[in-house]
Structures are given as structure tokens and as C-alpha cells.
Amino acid sequence: MADITELAKAHQQSLFRYAFRLTGQTADAEDLVQETFLQANRKISSVKDLGAIKNWLFTILRNQHLMNLRQRGNKPLESIEDLPDCAVQPIRPEGVHDSELLQQLLMEMPEGYRTPLILFYLEDFSYRDISEQMGIPIGTVMSRLARAKDWIRARYPVDSIMNQSPIREER
Amino acid sequence: MQCETARFILELDLTRMGEADWRDLDAVEAHLQDCPDCQGWHLQRQAAENRMAQLMQNVPAIRFKHQNFQRDSHTEGRNWSRRLIPYGLVVAVILLIFSPMVFRQPAKPLDIELAAWIMREGFESSVDGPTADSRRLELERRFARIGVTTRLPDALDYSQLLFSGLVELQGHAVPQLVFSGSTGDWLTQVLVLDSRKFDLSSLPESIPTGLTSSEGTLLNADESGRFVALVVDGFRRKGPAGAKAAW
Numbered sequence: 001m002a003d004i005t006e007l008a009k010a011h012q013q014s015l016f017r018y019a020f021r022l023t024g025q026t027a028d029a030e031d032l033v034q035e036t037f038l039q040a041n042r043k044i045s046s047v048k049d050l051g052a053i054k055n056w057l058f059t060i061l062r063n064q065h066l067m068n069l070r071q072r073g074n075k076p077l078e079s080i081e082d083l084p085d086c087a088v089q090p091i092r093p094e095g096v097h098d099s100e101l102l103q104q105l106l107m108e109m110p111e112g113y114r115t116p117l118i119l120f121y122l123e124d125f126s127y128r129d130i131s132e133q134m135g136i137p138i139g140t141v142m143s144r145l146a147r148a149k150d151w152i153r154a155r156y157p158v159d160s161i162m163n164q165s166p167i168r169e170e171r
Numbered sequence: 172m173q174c175e176t177a178r179f180i181l182e183l184d185l186t187r188m189g190e191a192d193w194r195d196l197d198a199v200e201a202h203l204q205d206c207p208d209c210q211g212w213h214l215q216r217q218a219a220e221n222r223m224a225q226l227m228q229n230v231p232a233i234r235f236k237h238q239n240f241q242r243d244s245h246t247e248g249r250n251w252s253r254r255l256i257p258y259g260l261v262v263a264v265i266l267l268i269f270s271p272m273v274f275r276q277p278a279k280p281l282d283i284e285l286a287a288w289i290m291r292e293g294f295e296s297s298v299d300g301p302t303a304d305s306r307r308l309e310l311e312r313r314f315a316r317i318g319v320t321t322r323l324p325d326a327l328d329y330s331q332l333l334f335s336g337l338v339e340l341q342g343h344a345v346p347q348l349v350f351s352g353s354t355g356d357w358l359t360q361v362l363v364l365d366s367r368k369f370d371l372s373s374l375p376e377s378i379p380t381g382l383t384s385s386e387g388t389l390l391n392a393d394e395s396g397r398f399v400a401l402v403v404d405g406f407r408r409k410g411p412a413g414a415k416a417a418w
């Protein structure tokens with residue numbers, strides 16, 4: 001049987017990154033990771049496939065996140081079409097960094113689009129992994145990803161960020 | 172293979188498919204060798220994708236490390252903690268009544284990078300737009316998290332807050348708020364200064380700012396008089412600023 005302390009050691013940083021991108025808040029992300037490991041510890045005896053443990057932990061984390069959203073009464077946007085179409089690029093005041101701007105855009109996105117985008121860029125998850133974690137067909141993952149990428153590119157000119165020097169103060 | 176087909180397959184990111192047909196990938200590879208247009212397109216796309224992945228992974232480090240989750244879920248332990256809750260409440264009330272100072276113990280100093288992150292986090296978008304109260308509350312929450320226990324001045328319109336951050340001033344980390352002004356590039360910059368670290372009698376003259384004007388007003392931000400808000404209005408100045416974003 002897997003040991004929860006070992007699991008925490010191995011996965012807490014990547015789970016935290018995921019939680020941070022989902023919530024946009026350090027404290028919320030830390031709570032989410034904490035809750036994930038507590039739940040994982042309760043269910044760990046039922047885990048048969050140790051190879052799929054990362055998927056399992058990521059799934060627990062997202063389910064908990066969705067529950068938190070429901071408890072706070074947040075009515076999630078269903079589709080990316082629900083978003084207001086903005087013709088202007090978001091202003092980037094001096095001192096606001098790319099990583100933050102990205103977070104602001106992520107928070108504007110419907111959860112069903114934000115999550116596959118985060119999973120895709122954050123980890124080397126396959127489309128199948130993402131589809132299993134979210135409980136949706138692979139085709140839906142791929143189409144949502146394509147639309148989320150288009151949406152974010154339209155607001156976040158990747159060409160211009162590519163020409164910038166790397167962010168020095170962020171690791 | 173047609174350019175369109177090659178690009179379509181590349182956009183699908185077949186490597187993420189798990190069960191990709193590697194013959195497709197070989198055909199695309201061959202096309203890229205022969206087609207400089209698609210090769211350029213592919214390289215640019217790859218660079219953008221890498222940059223996006225890099226940005227996505229760029230988050231602050233987690234604060235807690237390897238906690239003992241086994242103990243937390245131990246049923247008996249939980250029952251015990253439930254039984255202890257009423258006693259805990261009584262103790263908390265007694266402490267609140269008789270010793271408010273207990274709760275004013277200075278928090279353990281935060282890692283400066285983490286503090287900068289907390290201050291710089293984007294504000295959650297809301298359907299109705301930010302209200303002055305919600306922005307101010309969120310700011311005060313951030314201040315509390317970085318150990319700055321202060322009330323923010325009432326005189327500012329918090330719905331106009333552009334961003335918050337941490338800047339370096341005379342070797343100290345200082346919370347900075349920037350508000351948009353009524354016109355164009357006009358900005359209001361607020362620096363929250365700790366009187367234990369700055370000589371407030373020589374302020375604001377001695378503070379260089381990133382704005383065209385260095386005329387500032389000091390607002391008492393805190394009942395205890397420990398924290399003071401230095402408010403400076405002006406246009407954004409080009410070139411090196413006095414208070415520089417250090418994190």
C-alpha cells in the first residue's frame with residue numbers, strides 16, 4: 001500500500017501548482033492541497049493501480065475545488081461563449097507580470113475550459129489522463145483545449161511575451 | 172502531405188494522444204524537412220507553447236512541507252478534538268477578554284518572495300465589477316497575510332485600484348498600491364510605511380517615486396500610529412524610478 005507521507009512528498013508541489021492556477025490564491029491553494037491529502041489518506045487502501053496515483057490525486061483535488069465553488073454559491077460559466085468578447089488587449093500596468101496576467105485570464109475562463117488548459121501546460125498529462133480526471137470524452141477535451149488556447153491567445157499575445165526577457169524575479 | 176494537413180496534425184499534439192499513429196508523425200516530420208514555411212510556423216508555435224507552459228508552471232512555492240496526514244484522519248483523534256472544541260472556545264474567549272495582546276504577537280516573518288506574490292496576486296474578477304469595499308477588504312486580507320496589521324486610509328477610492336505589489340524603498344520591502352487617476356496616465360501611488368523602519372519626520376520629501384510629482388501626503392493609516400500611508404499623485408515617469416519593483 002502507498003504511504004501518504006511519501007505521496008505528499010512526491011506530489012505536493014505539483015498539486016499545489018494545479019490548485020494555485022485553479023483558485024488564483026495561495027491560501028486557497030494550500031487548503032485545497034491539504035484537503036486532497038486528507039481525503040487521499042482516507043481512501044488510500046482502495047487504490048489498486050499505483051501507476052495511476054497522480055491522476056487519482058489530481059482528480060480528488062479538482063472535485064474538492066468544484067465542491068468549494070458550489071458551497072460558495074459560485075455559478076460557473078458553462079461555455080466560453082458566455083464570456084464578453086474583448087477587442088482590446090488587457091492593460092498590463094507596470095509591475096504586473098506575465099504570470100499574473102495569465103492568472104487573471106484563467107480566472108475569467110469557465111472552469112470546464114480552464115482546467116484542461118492548466119492540466120495540459122502544467123503537467124505532461126495525455127488527453128486520456130485529462131479526460132479521465134474530468135470525466136468527459138477525449139474529443140471534448142481536445143475541442144475545449146483548442147478553444148481555450150484560441151481564447152487565451154487572442155488576449156495574451158504570445159508573440160510579444162516571447163520577445164520579452166525572461167522574468168527575473170520569479171522562479 | 173499538404174501543408175494544411177501537416178499543421179492540423181501538429182496542432183492536435185499527437186504526442187499527447189497516448190495511442191498516436193506514429194506513421195502520421197513520420198509523414199509530418201518528412202513534410203517539415205521539405206517545407207520551410209511549415210518549419211518556421213512549427214518552430215514559432217513550439218516556442219509559444221513552451222513559453223505558455225513555463226508561465227503556467229511559474230507559481231510561488233508551497234509553504235507547508237510533508238505534514239502528517241495520517242494523524243489528522245485518525246478517527247479517535249478526531250473524536251478527541253471534537254470533545255476539546257468547547258474547552259478551546261472557553262479558553263479563546265478568556266484570552267480575548269483578558270489578554271488582547273496575545274493576538275498581536277508579530278507573525279513569523281514571511282519569505283520576501285512569498286510576500287511579493289501575495290501582494291501581486293490578481294484580483295478575482297466579478298460579474299458586477301469590483302466594489303470599493305471588496306477591493307479594500309481583499310487588500311486588508313493580503314496585508315494581514317504578510318504581517319502588516321493596518322487599516323487602510325478611507326480617503327482612497329478602492330474601486331480604482333490597478334494593482335498592488337511590494338517595492339523596495341531604502342532597503343526595505345514596502346507594500347505599494349497603484350490607483351488609476353481621473354484622466355489618462357494620471358496615477359496615485361500609495362506606499363505603506365512602517366514608522367519603525369522609516370524616519371517619518373523627513374517624509375515625504377526624501378522619498379523618490381516613479382511619478383512625475385514627488386509631492387506627497389502622509390495619511391495616518393493606523394490607530395497605533397505605526398503604519399503611515401504616503402500618497403503621491405502624478406503622471407508615470409519614464410526612466411528609473413526611485414522606488415523600484417524588486418520582486
Ligand SMILES: [Zn+2]
Nearest residue numbers: 174206208209
Ligand atoms: Zn508545408
